[in-house]
Every structure is written in structure tokens, then in C-alpha cells.
Amino acid sequence: MTVYKLLLLPGDGIGPEVMAEVERVVAWVNARGEARIETETDLVGGCAYDAHGEAISDETMGRALAADAVMLGAVGGPKWDGVAYEQRPEAGLLRLRKDLELFANLRPAICYPALADASSLKRDRVDGLDIMIVRELTGGVYFGEPKEIKDLGGGQKRAVDTQVYQTYEIERIAAVAFELARLRRNQVHSSEKRNVMKTGVLWNEVVTRLHKERYSDVTLHHILADNCAMQLVRWPKQFDVIVTDNLFGDMLSDEASMLTGSLGMLPSASLGAADASGRRRALYEPVHGSAPDIAGKGVANPIATIASFAMALRYSFDQGETADLVERAIAFVLDEGYRTADIAQDGCRTIGTTEMGKAIISALDRMAK
Known part of the structure; x- marks a missing residue:
């Protein structure tokens, strides 16, 4: 079984909440037995500044360089508005892009x-x-x-x-x-x-x-x-x-x-150049920000982060069929009328972050049979 190393950087605001739902999907993928994804969690952004005085430490950057892929939640928030430009939370993301050469x-x-x-x-x-x-x-x-x-x-x-x-x-x-x-x-x-x-x-x-x-x-x-x-x-x-x-x-x-x-709803992938083996350094993250106004309320939409993990399955872990399953599961849950608050519609059931993650896992279980 191929083993892949995935570094999780939940970051600030709603980052830890949506990343928790990615961990749920990682566990589901591992349970299938077609590949093994080993995860490690570290700090980036404002939380890293609070802990180390910088938006990403050299040690964390070393883990990112050694990983097969990096998953990032979100960085920043008004708490760090007064931080010097070079130490602002967003500097951690920019360093990741630069040092990993993600063009x-x-x-x-x-x-x-x-x-x-x-x-x-x-x-x-x-x-x-x-x-x-x-x-x-x-x-x-x-x-x-x-x-x-x-x-x-x-x-x-x-x-x-x-x-x-x-x-x-x-x-x-x-x-x-x-x-x-x-x-x-x-x-x-x-x-x-x-x-x-x-x-x-x-x-x-x-x-x-x-x-x-x-x-x-x-x-x-x-x-x-x-x-x-x-x-x-x-x-x-x-x-x-x-x-x-x-x-x-x-x-x-x-x-x-x-x-x-x-x-x-928007995922993203940031990729570097392919090496001799075809491996690319890669960072996956949702397009949305840290949304500090709803952080800790359990209402954030995890779909963009889960869809970003699907991109990691496709581009970094050679698991295209599993990526297809995750994307189909997201579509199925939406077709069934499940919504988080940001996409709430009349006649649909509004649910929270954890409930959405569990609904996607349930859809995956049904589709994988």
C-alpha cells in the first residue's frame, strides 16, 4: 500500500472547524485500504504568530517541504490587524507558496x-x-x-x-x-x-x-x-x-x-513543477477566508475544504477515482437539500459544519458499496 504524508495547517478563524471535516474524509479514505494518508498538524497564520512570533516557523516550513501535500484552512483576522507587515498572518501563506515554489x-x-x-x-x-x-x-x-x-x-x-x-x-x-x-x-x-x-x-x-x-x-x-x-x-x-x-x-x-x-464552495490547488518522478509539491486550500465573525459557531461551510482535499487525491495522491467519489458525494448531499447557512435556500434543510461533514461521509458510504 502506498503511504502519503499530508501536512494539515488549519490556521485561524473557521480553519480548524472545516479542517476537522477533512480529517473525517481522510479517515474514510484510509479505511478503504487503497492508500494510506498519514497526517500531521501544525500552525500557520495568526495562531503561529501568537505561538512563535512569526506566521510560519522554520520547523513547520520543513514539514511542508517534506510532505507529499499540504492542506491549509484559512489565515488572518482582526486580532492581528496591528501586527507588523512582515509578520502578518498572510505572510505564512505567501512563504508557503514561495518556498514550495508553487507557481x-x-x-x-x-x-x-x-x-x-x-x-x-x-x-x-x-x-x-x-x-x-x-x-x-x-x-x-x-x-x-x-x-x-x-x-x-x-x-x-x-x-x-x-x-x-x-x-x-x-x-x-x-x-x-x-x-x-x-x-x-x-x-x-x-x-x-x-x-x-x-x-x-x-x-x-x-x-x-x-x-x-x-x-x-x-x-x-x-x-x-x-x-x-x-x-x-x-x-x-x-x-x-x-x-x-x-x-x-x-x-x-x-x-x-x-x-x-x-x-x-470554491476549492483550490497550488502546484509546483514536476520532478523526475512526476511528483509535484502542492498546497490545497479553500478560496474563502477565515470568517472570524462565525468562527466557533459550528456553521461554516466545509465543502470547499473537502473539495480541496479531493483535488489533493487527484493531483498528489494518484487517487482519481476516490476524488470522483468525494465530488459526487458533495453533489449528492446538495441534491438531497442539505445546506449550510451561506447557501441556505427555501425548502432546504440548513445544517452546521459537522452535520455537513457527516452527510458527505454517509453519501460516500452509499456510493462506495
């Missing part, structure tokens, strides 16, 4: 039929929606230098963030998008702002060349990022795979999340 962020936006009426758009716009946003994660304006605020005197300050991309960074993220498209509906939209940004000009040039050289079988469309944002709310089903940079990917994926009904 490809995959954010699927799927609208389950049972939730089509919960979307902010009309049913005909989102029913059957299945988009994959591929966001470059380690370059761009979030990491470019210089990044600073300078005091100019006289009550004036100047803030600088630098948008930087090199050819190889664009090539590797575009290749991920094209490869994914070949497994889906064979269409890629490459989104940038070449009309006003030099990085957009280079992005367009590199993606066009890569497409011509290696992926001419995939349909490629170039789209300006502002138009892409508009089209996502106009007719989102025109998209299959969207590939874009770090900043635009951050915004477009959050916009796409609302098409599905709730941020609580």
Missing part, C-alpha cells in the same frame, strides 16, 4: 445544479458552469521589487509595487493551462492588459508563441482582463480554462466564486 494556482468554479438558484446570476447563466482559472502564483506585483513606502516629507508618501514577469514564468503557467484544457473542452482564454502594461505585452507574446509551437490543437483566445471580468458576469459559460497573472487571477477567481453561490 500554478488552479481554481475551479463549478455551479452544482442544486445551487444554480443561489448564484447572484440567473439560472440560465450558471446552470452547468464549469470553469478552471489558472493563476500564476509566484511572480507579478505581489512579489516584484522594489516594494516599499517612502516618506517624501511634507506629509507626502509614495508607495511602490512592481509588476515583473520573465518569459519562463509565463511559459510554464501557460503550459499548465493548455495541458488542462486538453483534458477538458480544449479551450483557453489568456487574460492580461497588453493595451496599457508591458508585462501584458510580453504575456501575450509568450502565450501566442507557446500555443503555436506546442498546443495548436487547443483553441486560444486573448482577452483583456477588464473585459474578462465583464464577460464572467455576462455569459460565464463561454469560458473553459482562463490563464492569467497573479493580480488578475486573484480578482477574477473571487469574482467567479460568486457565480457558484458562495465562496464556501
Whole structure:
């Protein structure tokens, strides 16, 4: 039996609550006997700052580097608003992405039929929606230098963030998008702002060349990022795979999340380059935040975190069939009318975090027979 190491970083706010439901699914997978997933739990974010004075310790980072995959809950909250920029909870997540060299962020936006009426758009716009946003994660304006605020005197300050991309960074993220498209509906939209940004000009040039050289079988469309944002709310089903940079990917994926009904429904995977054995370092996390206003109340939606674990099964643990089971179980529970508060609908039963986790396990038991 293959043994995989999974590092769990529940984090802050509702993170520990939703991660507990992932542990329930891990136990179910282990009980099947097709693979063994060994888990270890550690700190990241505000709780790590409280314990160590930093958002992630070197020891925790070492465990992340040694693991086959990392699962993260959520980080941050108003408790740490006064913490220095370098020690803020989000710095733990950024270090994980940087040190693990996770350059490809995959954010699927799927609208389950049972939730089509919960979307902010009309049913005909989102029913059957299945988009994959591929966001470059380690370059761009979030990491470019210089990044600073300078005091100019006289009550004036100047803030600088630098948008930087090199050819190889664009090539590797575009290749991920094209490869994914070949497994889906064979269409890629490459989104940038070449009309006003030099990085957009280079992005367009590199993606066009890569497409011509290696992926001419995939349909490629170039789209300006502002138009892409508009089209996502106009007719989102025109998209299959969207590939874009770090900043635009951050915004477009959050916009796409609302098409599905709730941020609580959106999983994500962040992947590094494949090594000689085909193994990729990987971090899996829900798109939603730490939601401190509902933390500890047992009402958080665990579906995004459980769906993120399904992505780990698929991309890190070579358990695609089990991943399919987990995703089908989520759909089944929603079809049966179970809802957490964020996706509550008339005529449906509103349940809490633990109840939703147990309902998904029950569905898994039925489907695995």
C-alpha cells in the first residue's frame, strides 16, 4: 500500500472547524485500504504568530517541504490587524507558496445544479458552469521589487509595487493551462492588459508563441482582463480554462466564486513543477477566508475544504477515482437539500459544519458499496 504524508495547517478563524471535516474524509479514505494518508498538524497564520512570533516557523516550513501535500484552512483576522507587515498572518501563506515554489494556482468554479438558484446570476447563466482559472502564483506585483513606502516629507508618501514577469514564468503557467484544457473542452482564454502594461505585452507574446509551437490543437483566445471580468458576469459559460497573472487571477477567481453561490464552495490547488518522478509539491486550500465573525459557531461551510482535499487525491495522491467519489458525494448531499447557512435556500434543510461533514461521509458510504 502506498503511504502519503499530508501536512494539515488549519490556521485561524473557521480553519480548524472545516479542517476537522477533512480529517473525517481522510479517515474514510484510509479505511478503504487503497492508500494510506498519514497526517500531521501544525500552525500557520495568526495562531503561529501568537505561538512563535512569526506566521510560519522554520520547523513547520520543513514539514511542508517534506510532505507529499499540504492542506491549509484559512489565515488572518482582526486580532492581528496591528501586527507588523512582515509578520502578518498572510505572510505564512505567501512563504508557503514561495518556498514550495508553487507557481500554478488552479481554481475551479463549478455551479452544482442544486445551487444554480443561489448564484447572484440567473439560472440560465450558471446552470452547468464549469470553469478552471489558472493563476500564476509566484511572480507579478505581489512579489516584484522594489516594494516599499517612502516618506517624501511634507506629509507626502509614495508607495511602490512592481509588476515583473520573465518569459519562463509565463511559459510554464501557460503550459499548465493548455495541458488542462486538453483534458477538458480544449479551450483557453489568456487574460492580461497588453493595451496599457508591458508585462501584458510580453504575456501575450509568450502565450501566442507557446500555443503555436506546442498546443495548436487547443483553441486560444486573448482577452483583456477588464473585459474578462465583464464577460464572467455576462455569459460565464463561454469560458473553459482562463490563464492569467497573479493580480488578475486573484480578482477574477473571487469574482467567479460568486457565480457558484458562495465562496464556501470554491476549492483550490497550488502546484509546483514536476520532478523526475512526476511528483509535484502542492498546497490545497479553500478560496474563502477565515470568517472570524462565525468562527466557533459550528456553521461554516466545509465543502470547499473537502473539495480541496479531493483535488489533493487527484493531483498528489494518484487517487482519481476516490476524488470522483468525494465530488459526487458533495453533489449528492446538495441534491438531497442539505445546506449550510451561506447557501441556505427555501425548502432546504440548513445544517452546521459537522452535520455537513457527516452527510458527505454517509453519501460516500452509499456510493462506495
